[in-house]
Amino acid sequence: MKSAISKTRKYNGFNAPKGSRISFVDGAPVVPDNPIIPFIEGDGIGPEIWLATRRVVDAAVASAYGGKRNIAWFEIFAGGKAKELFDNWLPDDSVDAIADFGVAIKGPLNTPSGGGFRSLNVRLRQTLDLYSCIRPIHHIEGVPSVLKAPEKLDVVIFRENTEDVYAGIEYQAGTEDALKVAGLLSELGTEVREGTGIGIKIISKEASRRLVRRAIQYAIDHGRKSVTLVHKGNIQKYTEGAFSLWGYELAKEEFGDLTITEKELWDEHDGVLPEGKVLVNDRIADAIFYELLINPEKYSVIATTNLNGDYLSDACAAQVGGLGVAPGANIGDTSALFEAVHGTAPTIAGKNIANPTSLLLSALMMLEYMGWDEAAAMVHKALSRTIGNKRATGDLTRLMDDARALSTSEFADALIAELPAVEAKEQLVGDETKNQNVVPAANTRGKRAMPKVSVIGAGGVGATCAQYIANMGLADVVLLDIQEGIPQGKGLDLLQAGALLGSDARIHGTNDYADTVGSDIVVITAGIARKPGMSRDDLLKTNATIVQEVAHRAFTLSPEAIFLVVTNPLDVMTYLVWKTTGLPSAKVIGMAGALDSARFKAFIAEALDVSVVDIQAMVLGGHGDLMVPLPRYSTVSGIPITELMDAEKIEALCARTRDGGAEIVSHLKTGSAFYAPGASVTMMVESILKDSHRLIPSSVHVGGAYGIKGDLFIGLPTVLCRHGVHGVVEIKLRRDEKRALKASAKTVQGTIETMETLLG
Numbered sequence: 018m019k020s021a022i023s024k025t026r027k028y029n030g031f032n033a034p035k036g037s038r039i040s041f042v043d044g045a046p047v048v049p050d051n052p053i054i055p056f057i058e059g060d061g062i063g064p065e066i067w068l069a070t071r072r073v074v075d076a077a078v079a080s081a082y083g084g085k086r087n088i089a090w091f092e093i094f095a096g097g098k099a100k101e102l103f104d105n106w107l108p109d110d111s112v113d114a115i116a117d118f119g120v121a122i123k124g125p126l127n128t129p130s131g132g133g134f135r136s137l138n139v140r141l142r143q144t145l146d147l148y149s150c151i152r153p154i155h156h157i158e159g160v161p162s163v164l165k166a167p168e169k170l171d172v173v174i175f176r177e178n179t180e181d182v183y184a185g186i187e188y189q190a191g192t193e194d195a196l197k198v199a200g201l202l203s204e205l206g207t208e209v210r211e212g213t214g215i216g217i218k219i220i221s222k223e224a225s226r227r228l229v230r231r232a233i234q235y236a237i238d239h240g241r242k243s244v245t246l247v248h249k250g251n252i253q254k255y256t257e258g259a260f261s262l263w264g265y266e267l268a269k270e271e272f273g274d275l276t277i278t279e280k281e282l283w284d285e286h287d288g289v290l291p292e293g294k295v296l297v298n299d300r301i302a303d304a305i306f307y308e309l310l311i312n313p314e315k316y317s318v319i320a321t322t323n324l325n326g327d328y329l330s331d332a333c334a335a336q337v338g339g340l341g342v343a344p345g346a347n348i349g350d351t352s353a354l355f356e357a358v359h360g361t362a363p364t365i366a367g368k369n370i371a372n373p374t375s376l377l378l379s380a381l382m383m384l385e386y387m388g389w390d391e392a393a394a395m396v397h398k399a400l401s402r403t404i405g406n407k408r409a410t411g412d413l414t415r416l417m418d419d420a421r422a423l424s425t426s427e428f429a430d431a432l433i434a435e436l437p438a439v440e441a442k443e444q445l446v447g448d449e450t451k452n453q454n455v456v457p458a459a460n461t462r463g464k465r466a467m468p469k470v471s472v473i474g475a476g477g478v479g480a481t482c483a484q485y486i487a488n489m490g491l492a493d494v495v496l497l498d499i500q501e502g503i504p505q506g507k508g509l510d511l512l513q514a515g516a517l518l519g520s521d522a523r524i525h526g527t528n529d530y531a532d533t534v535g536s537d538i539v540v541i542t543a544g545i546a547r548k549p550g551m552s553r554d555d556l557l558k559t560n561a562t563i564v565q566e567v568a569h570r571a572f573t574l575s576p577e578a579i580f581l582v583v584t585n586p587l588d589v590m591t592y593l594v595w596k597t598t599g600l601p602s603a604k605v606i607g608m609a610g611a612l613d614s615a616r617f618k619a620f621i622a623e624a625l626d627v628s629v630v631d632i633q634a635m636v637l638g639g640h641g642d643l644m645v646p647l648p649r650y651s652t653v654s655g656i657p658i659t660e661l662m663d664a665e666k667i668e669a670l671c672a673r674t675r676d677g678g679a680e681i682v683s684h685l686k687t688g689s690a691f692y693a694p695g696a697s698v699t700m701m702v703e704s705i706l707k708d709s710h711r712l713i714p715s716s717v718h719v720g721g722a723y724g725i726k727g728d729l730f731i732g733l734p735t736v737l738c739r740h741g742v743h744g745v746v747e748i749k750l751r752r753d754e755k756r757a758l759k760a761s762a763k764t765v766q767g768t769i770e771t772m773e774t775l776l777g
């Protein structure tokens with residue numbers, strides 16, 4: 018029995034996310050709508066295939082349940098990452114987390130080299146008593162196979178996971194222990210040669226019975242016609258042979274009315290399986306390899322001992338396309354661990370070319386195990402359609418005709434594109450039982466329908482733009498942050514400020530992405546500021562990792578939202594959000610030019626002593642040092658400032674604009690500007706929500722404008738409408754301005770490349 022988990026219990030120093038625990042009754046999971054599921058991303062290709070898997074699973078869950086159900090993923094550590102962080106290949110906390118939360122998933126793990134280490138996978142299985150290894154193996158349409166008719170194989174292998182030669186009872190030749198065991202054998206009448214290594218195979222009645230029980234139950238639950246006990250009992254009577262006998266015994270005792278033996282089938286039913294019965298038969302291990310190639314359609318569920326199961330699972334996987342497309346699960350009575358069955362593929366790690374299908378299929382098994390069949394079916398359909406349309410990772414397309422090789426992330430994008438659109442808004446609004454604090458997709462308080470803006474990151478910029486957006490009555494606001502308490506506190510404070518300022522907009526502070534479901538706009542301000550000792554690349558990597566995760570999580574719950582990006586380095590982060598979400602480029606916009614222009618405008622007004630209301634200022638290019646102010650297109654009531662100030666003065670204002678952020682930082686000492694950035698976001702939000710088609714310099718996909726090629730985002734004069742970018746205005750630039758803009762684009766491109774290298 019599991020003991021109660023303390024709410025304050027940390028795992029590897031981290032709190033679990035908000036969510037509920039999966040419990041077990043009679044060996045079966047009882048799954049809440051927001052289960053906490055620990056994950057181990059794994060070594061080598063693990064992180065990239067895990068990211069792809071997680072994106073597809075989240076999207077499928079969002080698509081199937083519209084925000085009513087969602088998974089609270091919780092990272093735990095094992096393998097190389099755990100060694101690096103905690104100097105421990107498998108921290109106890111990670112094992113405890115799986116035991117406590119019940120269901121977990123993992124990528125491939127390196128087994129530490131050197132003497133004395135047992136495989137991490139084996140340790141996990143044995144420590145958690147995950148006694149059944151389940152490997153469903155069937156062909157996915159389109160996956161290349163060496164066989165003519167790979168679709169004929171459709172088996173689920175139940176492999177005993179805790180005993181057999183994997184129990185680790187081995188004695189090295191010549192050691193004292195080996196000699197002792199040899200002595201004992203001699204006493205029992207068996208002589209072994211000098212210099213013999215000895216391994217002991219153990220097979221118990223209890224372990225055999227519980228494995229066969231699961232296999233038969235599975236066959237009954239899933240309408241499968243047979244369970245074949247596979248063993249090598251002709252040679253090893255009391256281990257392999259006993260496994261088979263105990264299996265038959267259990268079938269008779271516990272499932273007597275639902276199973277029949279092969280003898281009964283022929284003696285009493287002329288070989289025709291009676292309706293509602295499961296055939297229990299057995300095959301010798303060597304024969305089954307032959308049988309599964311020649312007569313695969315005769316087999317359905319296989320229950321076998323550990324070593325046989327190991328060989329058989331990989332051989333069957335090879336028949337349907339290899340280990341890259343084979344999933345696995347290790348299931349006990351109180352926990353379950355789903356995993357990719359292949360290795361870490363270190364030679365292709367970090368290249369974004371690995372095939373995530375094995376891990377994704379394991380996640381699909383996990384969804385089925387949880388009873389989330391709708392989401393599982395969607396993942397399965399998306400896989401069949403995508404691969405069936407000859408779109409897959411290179412390992413598969415290499416073997417197909419006319420197929421297009423996709424990167425790991427593109428493959429995930431393609432799968433997500435095959436999922437049905439989320440119907441979050443309708444479902445959530447109609448669902449009275451959902452979290453009462455959630456701001457619905459369209460607030461229908463009174464007669465007014467209020468749009469919904471989610472601001473991710475409740476720091477200086479996030480809280481300020483939340484304040485402006487709500488106070489101006491533009492939208493209801495969900496303010497989300499990773500820090501507990503901050504968004505809740507700020508949200509309440511802002512709500513109360515609204516009461517004084519006469520705003521009916523609702524502000525809700527939260528740590529839970531479920532609250533962002535169905536947003537019209539998502540504003541991303543999450544990130545960290547550069548800390549002493551941190552290089553630019555360190556900052557880039559950290560913020561990119563944060564933005565990638567945030568964008569992905571928000572996108573899965575609000576796939577129709579427009580994304581406004583604020584986190585620096587702005588143009589690069591905007592590109593990253595576009596890549597991560599796979600949204601059309603018109604829906605991903607960076608806040609940059611609006612702020613730079615505002616600064617330019619403020620300085621012009623101050624210098625000329627005129628009202629800011631009459632000033633239009635235009636700034637292009639990358640945000641920060643890279644900006645290209647355009648004095649010719651900056652006017653006071655239509656009069657270019659070049660008519661009102663000398664060149665030197667203008668250059669000084671341009672320089673001050675370029676350094677606008679740094680000047681504020683130098684005063685603040687810690688932190689950076691937030692009022693003007695918050696106001697700039699608000700102006701963009703207003704133009705989008707009111708569909709006012711304002712021309713606001715924004716960081717947008719260049720799409721060949723201004724002769725700039727490639728997939729990059731940079732500040733350009735942009736008309737913003739309800740669909741995001743309505744269009745980019747191409748103004749005539751002088752040669753030096755064009756050069757500056759191109760140089761700016763080149764630098765942004767360079768930083769994108771650095772980021773992609775850093776992210777792997």
Ligand code: APR
Nearest residue numbers: 474475476477478479498499500542543544563583584585
């Ligand atoms: N998920 C959600 N919130 C996060 C995450 C995350 N993974 N990581 C960090 N945050 C939150 C922090 O907890 C913090 O509250 O993001 C917030 C950032 O706030 P500040 O540090 O105050 O930064 P801010 O001044 O708001 O600037 C945000 O905009 O202008 C840019 O350069 C600036 O990149 C920075 C961003």
